[in-house]
Amino acid sequence: MKFSELAVVLSGAVLAASCIREEPLNAECDxxxxxxxxxxxxxxxxxxxxxxxxxxxxxxxxxxxxxxxxxxxxxxxxxxxxxxxxxxxxxxxxxxxxxxxxxxxxxxxxxRNNTINLNYSFENVREVSALGGMCTYDVFYEVGPSGKETMEWASANQAFALTFQASAPNTFPTYQGDDGVSGHCAVLVTRSTGSYGQRLGKPIASGNLFIGKFDMSDAINHPLEATHFGTPFNNVPSQFSGYYRYVPGETYCEPDASGNLVEVPGKTDMFSLYAVFFESVPGQEWLDGNNVLSEDNPYIISTAEIPDRRASSDWVEFSVPFILRPGKTIDPDKLKAGDYSIAVVMGSSQDGDRFCGAVGSTLKVDEVSITCASEIE
Amino acid sequence: MNTYYKIILSAILFVTGIQAEAAGSGGQDTKGFFRSLEYEVNAGTNIGGATPMPLPSEIREINSYNPELNLQIGATVRKWFGNDTRWGAGVGVRFETKGMKTRATVKNYGMEIIDNGKTLKGRWTGKVQTRYHSQQLVVPLTGFCRLSRRVVLNAGPYLSYAFSNEFDGYVSDGYLREGDPTGEKISFSGDARASYDFGSELRKFQWGMQLGASVLVYKQLTVNANLEWGCNDIFNSSFKTVSFDLYPIYLNLGFGYVF
CATH class of the missing domain: 2.60.40.2340 (Immunoglobulin-like)
Structure with missing residues (x-):
């Protein structure tokens, strides 16, 4: 008797607990x-x-x-x-x-296919807060001659906030520095992502700054795909120039299978700094971390890469031409129609996309410019 | 775990100590009083969980539930009244584990991920795995009613103190809206998960009601079944991230030995 009563009480409790209620109305407004x-x-x-x-x-x-x-x-x-x-x-x-x-x-x-700035001196940042105001990072932007904002630089700072490692802007991988060639400069530092990043298999974060958009919603699942490189460009770029200084971090590491950093003896970190001019086609309007410099990407028209990048604690001036990929030409009609895009990409660890690099590697960049050819031949 | 066993051991020693004292005490009155007391040591397992009552609408599906092996060991002292010894009262002490592991699918569920002194708060839609594990010292104050020579019912309140509290887990296969449902959307899929730990937000003292029955099955051996129904939210009232109250509800099944 008592057991059956008890059973009734208990099953009542279980029943009440296991009753799934009607689905609530959507709270999102996207x-x-x-x-x-x-x-x-x-x-x-x-x-x-x-x-x-x-x-x-x-x-x-x-x-x-x-x-x-x-x-x-x-x-x-x-x-x-x-x-x-x-x-x-x-x-x-x-x-x-x-x-x-x-x-x-x-x-x-x-x-419209707007004309973006061609000179970047990294003088303008706005501070954006994350984690409910517990940390703040810099977002670089450019203003045109009229003082109107023309472009916002993208970085993965927003994703770095989720590693709980940062507080002030200069604790993020990408921030504005005071010691530019002239005025301010962009500073990119490879950071440890702490225990949280390690658990996600992403033990370091290379400082990065690029023309394009960072897709936050995909940052954790597909970090390479989260960097959407490029913005419409309707000129023919000919030269990519500017200044950099680079101090690699002491210990180059790569993650093992469980996400722990393992030192690679004898290897020194290197930065990346390049520009890519490419054709945007439906389905591939932007380049991403997988294909931005791929030799076999048929949509890349020309690239400007610095062949002799080196570590230097002083500013190094660079000026490199955009070199057409073999067999590539620029179609004037497509150019007029706005079918081409350009991306400028910089990173403090060139293998940072695979989470390899040296924590502490610091790249500073200033007074970058893209020169355009006046006429197409 | 070590402390746990030490405490259990001292509990047993404490009960045997009472026994010894009872046997050896001098005064006639005291002797009579102790002679009418009944002692029981018991052990068992807790099956149940910390559950909201009723389930909030944020929980869309319970995908899995594992009660875990929750051991319980304790002792009870009973005093029977009158010649028919139909009614009695008693006090007990027991050490027990309350635990569970669940996996649920939720929609717009309050979540807080804490690491390195910083917090990521928001609303989670997706899978949530939760593990609750609490080791408690419980003191039940019970009234007894003897239905027959073999069957005794009991009911009464209990107080508990948790000396070890864990409530943690992870979220996966879904997305977080940072802050509130209008915040930035951050997706987690595949192996990507974010862990949370609300252990320090669990309440140390709780109280609840106990209702049960025991059946004498062989000489001095009883089989016991007790339902423990917690009356407090398992979390401190200042903790708002889990937007609904969770109550510990456990069925304790075990054996007792009556002296």
Whole structure:
């Protein structure tokens, strides 16, 4: 008797505990995809957490565009999807979640194949906080002659915040230094990612800075694919120049199977610093860590690489030409249509993409410029 | 673990000590009092878990549950009243482990990953593996009712003190929204996991209710079944990351030896 009673009580408890309740309404309020009516986009829309960048063809008027949005299921957007607005200026949209409890504002920017800056002196940074304000990192940006921001440099700083190793900007792998050739400079340092990064099999983080976008959502799963190199470019680049100084870290290491760093005796770290001019095609609009310098990548048109990179505690000036890959030419029509892109890539450990390098390796870069050929032959 | 066994050992010595004292005490009254006391040592295993009641809607699926082997050892002193010894009262002491291992699928679940003195807070959607392991000293204050010569029911409150507390696990196959559902989305797939440890946020003192029965199966040997229902959230009230309360609910099954 008593046991059966007990059994009733217990099974009641188990039943109550194992009853899965109705699924809650979605709390997220994301723009998942954006489209513009007609064949006006020149690149896939760049969707970030609070910002959408639409790059349209050169002959498209920005005065009245009506983007259509796909949102988190159940979410709503204001103004409504398909509303025509003037995109000469950035426009804001407000997305409200299905459960009504959360809203997010997006800035939507429409750009034609814009002319990016060709000279980079790393004087402008904004501080961005992460981990609820517990750490702050630098984001470099460029301003045009009118003082308007024209480009934001990408880095993996945001992912490094997740390793819990950083606090102030100069504890991140990429930050602004005070000792430039002139004014400030970019500083890239290879860092240890601590126990957390090690558990994820990513024991070091090379400082990196590049023209393109860093895809945070994919950073942990596919770090090589998370670096989207390149931005539209409608000139023919001829020369890549600037200044660097490089001090390699003391001990070059590579991770073993379990993610622990193992010293590789006799090996010294080396940095990377190059520019790539390539064709953007649907499905491969950008280059990533897997293919940015691949010999067999058919879309790379020309590269500018420094052949005699070396460690130096003083500034070293470099100026290297863009060299066309064998058999490659630049099609003037494609150039006009905005089908080409350029990427400038720098890293404090050239094998940092495979998490090999020396903690402490420090690359400083300043006064970088891209020179363009005035005419195509 | 070592301390655990030491404590168990001292508990046994303590009980045997009472026995010896009872046997050797001089005064007639005291002797009579002790003679009417009943002593029991018991051992068993706890099956159950720390569960929200009812399950919050954030939990979409329980993928696996492992009660783990939770040992329990203890002693009870009982005083029976009246000539029919139908009613009684007692106090016990026992050392026990409460544990479980679960794997669940959650949606928009409060999560906090702490490392190197820094915190990554957010909402997790995906898989969560949780391990709860608590070693406790429990003092039950119980009333007894004898249904028959063989069957005794018991009920009453208990107080417990946890001298070792672990609550940890990892998240995988999903994504975190940093801060709140509007925050940056960080995906984890494949082998990528992020571990969390809320052990230091667990409550040391808890209380609850116990209800059970024991059956005398052979001479002085009893089979016991007790349901322990915790009345406190296992976490300190200041801990907000797990947005719902978890209650320890365990069925204790074991044997006792009555002196």
């Amino acid at each position: 723009i998942i995809s954006v489209s513009l009516p007609g064949d006006v986009l020149n690149r896939q829309p760049l969707i970030e957490n609070n910002k959408v960048t639409l790059i349209v063809k050169n002959d498209v008027s920005l005065l009245s565009l009506a983007p259509e949005f796909e949102l988190t299921p159940g979410a709503t957007i204001e103004p409504a999807s398909g509303t025509a607005r003037n995109f000469l200026f950035p426009q804001t949209y407000k997305v409200t979640s299905q459960d009504g409890a959360w809203t997010k504002e997006y800035t939507v920017i429409v750009e």
